[in-house]
Amino acid sequence: MTLTVGFDLDMTLIDSRPGIRATYVELSARTGVRIDADLVVSRLGPPLEHELAHWFPEERIAEMAAAYREIYPTHAIHPSPALPGAEDAIQAVRAAGGRSMVVTAKNAPHATLHLTHVGLKPDTVVGSLWAEAKAEALRAQGARVYVGDHLGDIRGARAAGALAVSVTTGPYSEDDLRAAGADVVLPDLTAFPAWWAAYAEGADALA
Known part of the structure; x- marks a missing residue:
C-alpha cells in the first residue's frame, strides 16, 4: 500500500513570515489603514479573511482579500x-x-x-x-x-x-x-x- x-x-x-509581513506592510501603505504586521505573522494559520477581519470592516474584506492576493506574488515569495x-x-x-x-x-x-x-x-x-x-x-x-x-x-x-x-x-x-x-x-x-x-x-x- x-x-x-x-x-x-x-x-x-x-x-512565510517575512513575505506575509512585507505584503501586509504594502497593503497598509496602499489603503492608509494601520496594520500591525508583526502581530499578523505571530498568528499565521487561519485563512486570509480571518486576519483581515481584525483590520477592516466586514464589507471591505472581499475587496481587501483581492488586493492582498494581487500584491502577494511580488512581495511574499522571494523573502520566504x-x-x-x-x-x-x-x-x-x-x-x-x-x-x-x-x-x-x-x-x-x-x-x-x-x-x-x-x-x-x-x-x-x-x-x-x-x-x-x-x-x-x-x-x-x-x-x-x-x-x-x-x-x-x-x-x-x-x-x-x-x-x-x-x-x-x-x-x-x-x-x-x-x-x-x-x-x-x-x-x-x-x-x-x-x-x-x-x-x-x-x-x-x-x-
Missing part, C-alpha cells in the same frame, strides 16, 4: 525560505515509496509559487482548506499522516482519521500541541526522516 503524507505549508515547510528539514522530509517520503501532498489554507497558485521558489516538489498541492476542511483533501488522497504546526492542523488530521504529527516551528509549544491531541510532536522537520523511517517500517509490517 502506498503511504501518503500530507504537509501544511506556512511555518511547517516554509517560513524553506524551513530546516523540509526538503529532506519530502524526499524521505518519496524514498520509502510514498506520496507527499501539501494541504494549506493558502490558495493553491500562491502555495505553488512558494514551493517552486524553494525547490520543494510534493506530488499534490491543495489550497484554500483550513482546519477540519483539510480532511476533504486528506481523505480523497488516502493520507494516513498529516504534518502541521497549528492546532487547526491537528483538527484536520483528526477529522481525516490521519495521524496528527506536529512541529513546534509555528506559534505553539510542544505542551500546547500535545494538549490539543497531537499524536507525535517533533521540534522541526529535521527530525521527520528518522521518525518516518520507523513509522513506515511499522506500516509495512502491518500491510
Whole structure:
C-alpha cells in the first residue's frame, strides 16, 4: 500500500513570515489603514479573511482579500525560505515509496509559487482548506499522516482519521500541541526522516 503524507505549508515547510509581513506592510501603505504586521505573522494559520477581519470592516474584506492576493506574488515569495528539514522530509517520503501532498489554507497558485521558489516538489498541492476542511483533501488522497504546526492542523488530521504529527516551528509549544491531541510532536522537520523511517517500517509490517 502506498503511504501518503500530507504537509501544511506556512511555518511547517516554509517560513512565510517575512513575505506575509512585507505584503501586509504594502497593503497598509496602499489603503492608509494601520496594520500591525508583526502581530499578523505571530498568528499565521487561519485563512486570509480571518486576519483581515481584525483590520477592516466586514464589507471591505472581499475587496481587501483581492488586493492582498494581487500584491502577494511580488512581495511574499522571494523573502520566504524553506524551513530546516523540509526538503529532506519530502524526499524521505518519496524514498520509502510514498506520496507527499501539501494541504494549506493558502490558495493553491500562491502555495505553488512558494514551493517552486524553494525547490520543494510534493506530488499534490491543495489550497484554500483550513482546519477540519483539510480532511476533504486528506481523505480523497488516502493520507494516513498529516504534518502541521497549528492546532487547526491537528483538527484536520483528526477529522481525516490521519495521524496528527506536529512541529513546534509555528506559534505553539510542544505542551500546547500535545494538549490539543497531537499524536507525535517533533521540534522541526529535521527530525521527520528518522521518525518516518520507523513509522513506515511499522506500516509495512502491518500491510
